[in-house]
Amino acid sequence: HEECIVGCIVHRDMRPNNILITHDYEPLVGDFGLARWQPDGELGVDTRVIGTFGYLAPEYTQSGQITEKADVYSFGVVLIELITGRKAMDIYRPKGQQCLTEWARSLLEEYAVEVLIDPRLEKRYSETQVICMIHTASLCIRRDPHLRPRMSQVLRLLEGDMAISEVSDRFSGRLSIERDRRSALKMK
Numbered sequence: 560h561e562e563c564i565v566g567c568i569v570h571r572d573m574r575p576n577n578i579l580i581t582h583d584y585e586p587l588v589g590d591f592g593l594a595r596w597q598p599d600g601e602l603g604v605d606t607r608v609i610g611t612f613g614y615l616a617p618e619y620t621q622s623g624q625i626t627e628k629a630d631v632y633s634f635g636v637v638l639i640e641l642i643t644g645r646k647a648m649d650i651y652r653p654k655g656q657q658c659l660t661e662w663a664r665s666l667l668e669e670y671a672v673e674v675l676i677d678p679r680l681e682k683r684y685s686e687t688q689v690i691c692m693i694h695t696a697s698l699c700i701r702r703d704p705h706l707r708p709r710m711s712q713v714l715r716l717l718e719g720d721m722a723i724s725e726v727s728d729r730f731s732g733r734l735s736i737e738r739d740r741r742s743a744l745k746m747k
Contacts, residue, residue, distance in 0.1 A: 567627050568591070568595070569626065569629060570588060570591065570630050571595060571609065571610050571625065571629065572590060572593045572609075572610050572611055572614070572633075573588070573614060573630050573633035573637065574611050574633065574636075574647070575640060576590075577590040593609055593610060595625065607623075608620055610633075611647075612647075612648055613636065613646070613648035613659065613660075614632075614636045614637075614647055615629070615632075616628065616629040616633065616704065617632075617702055618704055624704075626704060627710065628704035628705075628707045630710065631704075631707045631708065631710055631713065632699060632700055632704070634699055635697075635698070635699025635700040636660055636699075638692055638695060638696035639659055639660065639663050639667070639675075639696050639700070642675050642676060642677065642689065642692055642693060643659065643675055643676070643677055644677030644678075644679055644680075645659055645677075646659065647659045647660075660700050663675060663700075664697075664700065667693050667694075667696055667697035668697055670694075672689060672693065675693065676689060691716065691717065691719070692717070694716070695713055695717055698713075698716075699713060
């Protein structure tokens, strides 16, 4: 996103099937069939929502608003799939667990590692790395796109080049403003 000189490309279909892994275990994003170039600072609005259900950002499905933060949301869903071993959407799961993000959202915020982690891993994982993935995923799937990190920050978090507090602190002001706004609306 941020490497474009003018504007950015929004993929609009970020999901595991579209992330390829090289022989050096480097990820490559593929299938740009739904991608859209977004001019700098402009909010795109689509009247026809396209993409894969379960990975689509709420602002996109509800109002057609598309920015690079929609891809951040989708990548967050991919991270949750990696953590849990579950699919983004699974109609065969009990009610309340069918949509992965809705099931996982509160568990991510509570760092409920034992509940979230794929049981097939049988405790063979780095708890530090899983905690990092959990925190990063919870930042990525925030409902408000302004509270999501940029993809460059997501990369730095996952590579350990940025402290989780650096990203959280940057959004804490926005979070408190949003909480105050919601409280005021509830009082009315």
